[in-house]
Amino acid sequence: MQNAGMNIEDKGGDKLVLHVGPQHPGSGHFRLIITVDGDYIVGAKPDPGYVHRGAEKMAEYRDYIQNIPHLERPVIIDATGVTLPYVLAAEKIIDVEAPERAQYIRMIMAELNRVISHLYWLGIYGIFLGHSTMFMWPMGDRELFIDLAESIGGTRVTFSYVVPGGVRNDMPTHFKERALKTFDYFEKRIEEYKKIFFNNPIMTARTESIGIMSQADAIKLGITGSNLRAAGIDSDTRKDEPYCLYDRVDFEIPTRKEGDSYARCIVRLEELQQSMNIIKQVLDLIEPGPIKQVIGGVMRGEPGEAFVRTEAARGTMFYHIVSNGEKYPYRVKISVPSFRNLIGMTHLLVGSKLADMPAIYWSLDYWPVEADR
């Protein structure tokens, strides 16, 4: 196990240095250099960058519309979540505003994407704990939500659906009935998930009081998203700084006090229900109307800057766009939740057992492609 050019100290002796990833069933496109002493992890060093493409640099060579499909590539399982803040920031720079119906449809898409992303996470978490059924079930049920999103966006995962000024096209007419049918089915499934996984004594034994992130640590380290909420802080950009029309719907922010892996699981499970709840309310509120403010010619931003944050599936997604009046943005800075949560991984892994590594690692919902951009 030769390391390639990085300063990794292989101390030898009792301690084993394990390279978890990038070719390891328990990692993504990501390497975790773990030093174990017996069964305990005494050192952990994340080594991201295996799927780094330089999205920020490439965004400087694309105009505002071309950037949408480009920027959703890092997080294809949460495509709306990653493009929505970009579009909102671009709208500020171009100075347009989307009509009401478009805002509602954006919310539907964002929440559908949150469900899709969380179900993906749940499936992987199941297999990380060795529960193969919990891998297959969410992956199967995820298809239903993908079908719903496909009926709006046109493609299965990379929708490129939200554009500056509105959304690309309207919802299908029978979307409401289809969605409600799916939700009814899925709410029953959640009960089955609880029976087989969340209330499974072995699962709770594996995750409870494992990887405890205290409230103070979570704030200090800049943890975001469900991980922050599992540490007891009810911070959610949808409530803190409502974008789209989130201030018109009524939903709860699931929180837990414990801050352990199990709390992070349960928070995500409850967020699934809240997302469906939001979509149901939006489907009642939404009214016919225009879906796009048409922008003539090439989009040109005014000189200036905008920074926008939204709540994507993994946490707060932040865009900082600087424009100098050209066709292309001058600088696009993306701050992704996975990258910010990465610092928590080192913090939690050191001192835990090697067998807890998957239980902690994936409970943070770290998505290597998103972190690397």
Add this chain to the structure above:
Amino acid sequence: METFEEFVKRILTILFWLIIVLPIIIFPILFLVVGLLGIDVIIVNEILTAAIDPLKAIKLAERYGLGFSSTFFKIAVFPGFTFAALIATFTILYERKLLAKVQLRVGPLYAGRFEGILQPIADLFKLLGKELVVPEKADKMFFWAAPILSIGLAASLLSVIPLSPTIYIARSEFSLLIPFAILGFSPLVVLIAAWASSNKFAFIGGLRALHQLAAYEIPMLLSILGIVILTGSFDLMKIVEAQKDIWFIFPQFLAAIIFYITILSELERIPFDLPEAETEIVSGWLTEYTGMHFGLLQLGVYMKFYALALLFTLLFLGGWNGPAFLPPIVWLLGKLFFVITIIIFPRAVLPRLRMDQLIRIGWAWLIALSFINIFIAVIESSLGII
């Protein structure tokens, strides 16, 4: 480049001419040569006819001491190695199908017309076709020894386990103890495999396997002690005979549960599959094994599976006892199928345990429970329940 159709045509033509040429030309020449050389024609004749007539082949085999009742046949075919390997491959297929049904999938489907029934054979050919990779820094001798030892141990487990009053390989007064003595070797095989791979993940997996096997072998032995107390014998035949009226799962329920849990652990199955926990340590002590090496290790594990399921059936479910309208072996296989199902099923519904939890269950709970079980057995024995 010839097309595929041409290729098939060519093969068929060759076959056709072989069928024509063989009887007309080659056989007469063969008989002529045999006659001229003065070899006992009858043997050659028999061998040649046996090649086409299975019934004659059986007779021939019996004459040369390879018949159904011969020791060689018992060891190599039924109820020995081939039979066990068949059940093992069936178990693999059955496991995949059962898991697929639980997980709302279809599982293997295409190999063989019916429900992917030939999937194990397809897998076998896949494994045979793969390259055997021996790591450069591996200990070559041990690396090769581990798969062979694994399958050898698994096969020798079956040597004294009877399938019915008449079907067995060997009888022994201690046929209950011998399988456990052989099981004692399995940590050694794991150690050899893990150490020879010279891979950190394999090393950790091997250590875990050692911990686990050592922790669960003792409760496994202690749990069968109750049955020994009740029957006063180490002979599996006698133990099964003693269950004519009541299966031991009823008076020895605790023992059955302990034995079942230790089987799961001994086979490294979920929730005790820590030595192969793929998300932590890749594939544990199997990490470096490829191709048929891996296939043999896997076959060894599943033959061990079969042996342990068989032991559970014999010890707790009355073995071949059952109403007389079916032969004993059918009863046994039916119960065996049920036991295999319940051993497979936790994989569909349970996640994996952690090492310290596993050790605590093994050393603290199971050993204590098996001592309680021994007391129960003593009480039952003194009250004359059995």
Add this chain to the structure above:
Amino acid sequence: MTDVVFLVVSLLTVFFAILALESRELVYGAVALSLSFLGVAGLFILLDSLYIAIFQVLVYIGSIAILIVFVIMLVRRDKWANVTSGNERILGIIAAVLLFSTMTYFSLSSSLTSQYPNPAAISDFYEIGSQLINDYWLILQLTGLALAVSIVGALTMAKFENR
């Protein structure tokens, strides 16, 4: 026939015992030790005591060899690398010779002189059980205590080394 088998088995036993002591690689040593134990089990089978042979395999290979492997893995190696100073080697040789001569004396002077013992008397595990419980219970308890003490000692050593 029995003599040939006996010769081969005992030679293998001794060979693996020497290998276990002399091999540089600790895992080779552990495997050789187990094989040596297996050879001893074979000797027991030749003595018509299958019961003892099974327990030899069960206890010595299934448990004790594995425990030794544990100790190898748990305790740090560098501590054990340099134990061969001259004095200790001579002491070891003296102890071995003493032990060997005492054992030989006792076995020669005991009543077990027959080359072919009575099989029925030995393989009867009822007899073994009642003798262990009734006649030799004190020795049994003491052996158990010694084993427990040694295990606790090994654990303490491992803990101490880890600190």
Add this chain to the structure above:
Amino acid sequence: MSAKFATENQLAKSLKDQFKNKIKEEYVESNRIKISTSPENLKNLAIAVKELGFEQVMSQGGTDYPENNVYRIEYHIICVSKKKLRSIIFSIMTEIPKDKPEIETLIDVFPSAEFHEQETFENFGITFIGHPRMERLLLPEDWNDIPPLRKDYILPGRG
């Protein structure tokens, strides 16, 4: 200056009282405050912002301005626990000369800035003095071109 941005204005004002003319208020609008300062004062400003109740660095990035020969470094600081401050993104900014790209790290004020600063280091070549791990994070190990987010790095094929 409407009453709508009362909280924001109040925050900016308290900082201005403390630092007088060492800082410059870029703009204050709904939920956004941006304050620029000189590189020497950045750390003191960050401490003051922390004392106002802001807790973590959400984003830290640089921008290259070749015509002014400066890098602009910007920290976006948020608060997650206090309801009143949650909606605000506090941005502190400084400009450092391109010929001496060095600045003091803010890790000891905001530990959450660690990986962000590392990323800015590899993308712009800006050294953060006092940062424990000034090494490659995302870029490949064999990257031997100039830091890629500088404007004089041209994407291959896009020149």
